[in-house]
Amino acid sequence: MSAEIINGKNLSLALKEEMKKEVDALKIDGIHPQLTVILVGDHPASRSYVNGKEKACGETGIGSHIIELPKTVSESDLLKEIHRLNDDANVHGILVQLPLPFHINEQKVIETISPEKDVDGFHPINIGRMMTGMDTYLSCTPYGIITMLRSKNISIAGKHAVVIGRSNIVGKPVAQLLINENATVTTCHSKTENLKQFTRIADILVVAVGKANIIDASYVKEGATVIDVGMNRLENGKLTGDVDFDSVQEKASFITPVPRGVGPMTITMLLKNTIKAARRLENREG
Numbered sequence: 031m032s033a034e035i036i037n038g039k040n041l042s043l044a045l046k047e048e049m050k051k052e053v054d055a056l057k058i059d060g061i062h063p064q065l066t067v068i069l070v071g072d073h074p075a076s077r078s079y080v081n082g083k084e085k086a087c088g089e090t091g092i093g094s095h096i097i098e099l100p101k102t103v104s105e106s107d108l109l110k111e112i113h114r115l116n117d118d119a120n121v122h123g124i125l126v127q128l129p130l131p132f133h134i135n136e137q138k139v140i141e142t143i144s145p146e147k148d149v150d151g152f153h154p155i156n157i158g159r160m161m162t163g164m165d166t167y168l169s170c171t172p173y174g175i176i177t178m179l180r181s182k183n184i185s186i187a188g189k190h191a192v193v194i195g196r197s198n199i200v201g202k203p204v205a206q207l208l209i210n211e212n213a214t215v216t217t218c219h220s221k222t223e224n225l226k227q228f229t230r231i232a233d234i235l236v237v238a239v240g241k242a243n244i245i246d247a248s249y250v251k252e253g254a255t256v257i258d259v260g261m262n263r264l265e266n267g268k269l270t271g272d273v274d275f276d277s278v279q280e281k282a283s284f285i286t287p288v289p290r291g292v293g294p295m296t297i298t299m300l301l302k303n304t305i306k307a308a309r310r311l312e313n314r315e316g
């Protein structure tokens with residue numbers, strides 16, 4: 031058997047086409063969705079992700095603005111900039127690209143962004159809203175993963191989902207969203223003993239570890255759905271995931287590739303959240 035590939039790039043193209051129409055309709059009503067991204071320093075990977083976000087905004091007609099600050103910027107100057115954007119009625123979504131330099135407290139930065147403009151879904155208020163099943167901005171990577179599963183009608187309710195990774199931006203929120211979808215969820219992490227005993231019984235396996243190719247077919251149940259959140263840059267410059275694609279593809283029913291898997295979906299869900307923010311802030315949500 032060879033697994034069906036869930037191509038996040040193609041799914042993103044389809045979703046962006048729909049969003050473009052939505053944005054055009056909003057513009058007729060005088061609403062111009064606008065995302066502002068703050069980039070601190072000039073780390074090449076961060077810059078390339080930010081460029082990807084800007085390009086995607088352009089494709090859907092969403093306005094985007096990048097504010098570049100030097101890596102030496104003080105925490106208080108960064109917080110001031112965020113307050114200014116919180117108060118700017120033309121800005122609907124604010125994203126501060128992570129990671130930040132060590133002298134800046136990331137949690138403080140996240141908590142300074144108005145929850146109403148927090149299109150990353152990282153603010154504790156929005157995390158709490160997600161945990162209680164309220165309407166909110168869902169974190170983009172977890173939201174993208176659920177959207178990929180839905181696009182293939184993969185059943186989640188009643189299934190055993192195993193998440194490897196417990197970060198605040200991927201592992202924990204994806205586990206919560208899967209619970210919201212009525213899955214039975216196990217979260218594994220670097221301290222988990224005998225990882226395989228869990229992964230081998232997973233109907234849905236989400237891998238967010240950050241080590242190239244560590245999950246091979248021996249970790250995977252026959253017919254499982256495998257979602258690879260890894261983004262590992264190899265020495266030859268190629269991007270690869272946490273999953274050994276070739277061996278796992280032989281055993282799984284569905285698999286996401288890297289690149290062209292979860293990554294593009296993360297950006298696409300950011301656009302969705304920005305449109306939602308524009309509607310909300312302009313009071314046009316039903």
Ligand SMILES: Nc1nc(=O)c2c([nH]1)NC[C@@H]1CN(c3ccc(C(=O)N[C@@H](CCC(=O)O)C(=O)O)cc3)C=[N+]21
Pocket residue numbers: 078079082125126127128129150170261269288289290291292293294295296297
């Ligand atoms: N506040 C904040 N929000 C984020 O959402 C955020 C962040 N900080 N910091 C960094 C991570 C990483 N991230 C990615 C988005 C798209 C791709 C993506 O499109 N990847 C392409 C390949 C890109 C390439 O070749 O470099 C793919 O997988 O096909 C990857 C990674 C968002 N992040």
